Amino acid sequence: MNSPSEYGSYAGTPPETAPAGCPVRSAASGGITRLYGPEASVDPHGIYAGLREQYGAVAPVLLEGDVPAWLVLGYRENRRVLDNPRQFTRDSRIWRDWEEGRIESTSPLIQMLGWRPDCVSQDGEPHRRLRGAVTDNLQALAGRGIRRHVTHFANKQIDAFAGSGRADLVAEYAEYLPMLVLTRLFGLGEGEGRRLATSCAQVIKGGEDALHHNDVIMQVLAELAERKRDEPGSDFTTGLMQHQAGLDHEEVLSHLRLVLITAHTTTSNLLARVLQLLLTHSSHLSGLVSGQLNISAVVEEVMWNTPPLAVCPGRFATADLELGGRRIQAGDLLVLGLTAGNLDPEIRPDAGVSIQGNQAHLAFSSGPHECPGQNVGQAIIETAVDVLLHRLPGLRLAAPAEELTSTASTWEARLDRIPVEFVPQAAGV
Template identity: 80%
Template sequence: MTDQTLNGPDAPRGCPVAHGSADDLTRLYGPDAATDPRGIYERLREQHGSVAPVLLEGDVPAWLVLGYRDNRRVLDSPRQFTRDARIWRDWREGRVPDTSPIMPMVGWRPDCVSQDGEPHRRLRGAVTDGLLAAAGRGVRRHATYFANKQIDAFAGAGRADLVADYAEYLPMLVLTRILGLPAGDGSRLVESSAQVLKGGEDALLHNDRIIEILGELAERKRAEPGSDFTTALIEHPAGLDAEEVVMHLRLVLIAAHTTTSNLLARVLQRILTDTSRLSGLVSGQLTVSAVVEEVMWDTPPLAVMPGRFATADLELGGHRIAEGDLLVLGLTAGNVDPEVRPDAGVSVQGNQSHLAFSSGPHECPGQSIGQAILEVGVDVLLHRLPGLRLGVAAEELTSTASTWESRLDRLPVEFAV
């Protein structure tokens, strides 16, 4: 895509890049975005207010919603801001190809997050029913088993990296039980799920790998049903077809794994860099859910959520948004919006109005499962590893961001053997 394509006389009506050269707009990918996404959000807020024109990977134009109230408006108003990417003008008119690395995150597919209205209700009902059934079949038992198994691998060493050795794998291992997958598929799916969110030239390849593995799973479960989420989707009265089943397995796998693993790492970081929180958890004066709440406000597992599309010309945050424009939701930026949170240092315990789980009809339906994995993951770790402490200075901990998330690179710890 060239600047002439975006800025000449045929520049798409309302397209963010039509308001200036692509070189004038901020990219939400690349070296700067990887190291200082928060700095970028704040500069954009200063320059543009609560909504800012940006470029996604491949210089795809979009509007980044930075304000808390504007995020709420977009999330809660599906008639104005649909999740259905088939009205996305830049894709429809050929400026964004199906081979774009952002398509696994933004493009349309036959799942409940890609649709609104009755199609959404039908598909989401099947997902919600399946997750409710899964939550009642021993998620905490599975989480306890796999947490202990992961810890067994490094408990005798006196040191570990709680990102690579623990947080990256625990949620996926639990998900293999929930979905009915062999545990051996977990490591391959961890890599592929991470790559889909990271983007880059391999995103589509890894997305195809996920679909292939889950397609084989669905075929097995049709032949040999079980007490798992996959069978629940196949047998649901909503009558999902074969493609709908696989796309919802993909949705749950990527969303549940990437968000829960990221959140687990951030919760452990918060605990280990604040001795008062660690001692509070050990003594029982503080709960894991209270720490999770803080992290949800300050470093939500998805920093930016894709995507919504304007259903008509409208105004948002003082900007003219045109029908078919793509908007992405700045969940981290919205959570620290000074208009609603002027003092980010004030305690948010008991306040669950953060944006981390989204909002409106597409709010995350699997919150209880993620919460169970987090609570068990932290509790088992603290019980198994006496004297657990950070193995480096807190300021040495680093993160790497993609467009959609900021992940802790490593969390070295030491403990008694």
């Protein structure tokens, strides 16, 4: 089989040799669309819309390093992939480009797509065993005073800027608060929080530094696991190590990494987006303050329109099949367009219509690999918003709403800043 870059089964195939159903190069664009780089970082929504118009529900794209993949844009197609692990496995060991040596072990994509001994990388019984350990311990955390921890760290963050009457709620609040809570839940020292938050963000962002930052995370977690063997506690790390599923050392470390990266990056991004919605829609903010609107309804709206992961990595076709009118071959990589699927005009012909009460969004993924930490993330966001609104009277946006820019990577689009003003407050008030 030819390399995809030499006209294999993906969209690089020229018209005269393309198999039936295979998309071809666009004469207008001059090549396959990249989900990374300057254009993708500025206007991912425009890219999704253009791909949908050109290809429909499933489109050929290039990931970092010009690695070919199929981007699933349709809501129903996303559901089919997510809900059918026998056809679309998460086990990247069948990834044809990896098997045939076209993916370097140092590729930034490995941090997101490579196989590890964790529940995300496996299906069937191995997945059930490992996921059970994660789910049991996350449920224990959710019932163990997590809101108290969030309140403590939220107040501590706010104390640092309360007296100035101005702040950037991304850099000074949302960017680090979830990680500070996670360090407490994991049994880590508070001082590790900012370093880990930075490294987690770089792993998701990709680029040349992704591997280095993954090594930083793994070193911290290895030291944590070693300490918890001698000093067990009522924390997530000890819970994994002592769970009846009998996780070995590598499985423990892999799941600590998995939960740390995904929980922090998605929750911090979601928190920033919730704050953006509240501060740019006065009716939402006044409704929340007056008690006429529940914070869960605001979170739900964000989940539909700007989910914290725009693109979910990845699934691998277990056999030749058709999806969205495209011929997918065994071993092909598919990445799930969660944002694009949520905005699919076939299910949301008018994206401006309220979807309150409808929880069928793709933000938490779906199927066997649906996010198990939803309750923890929800508790962090609800408490963080509640503390902020109570601490900062007169909170308002300090810039026009249209100036709230974001920068996207392949997997997410993160707000750059949320400048605000408020009545200055003494620390601890």
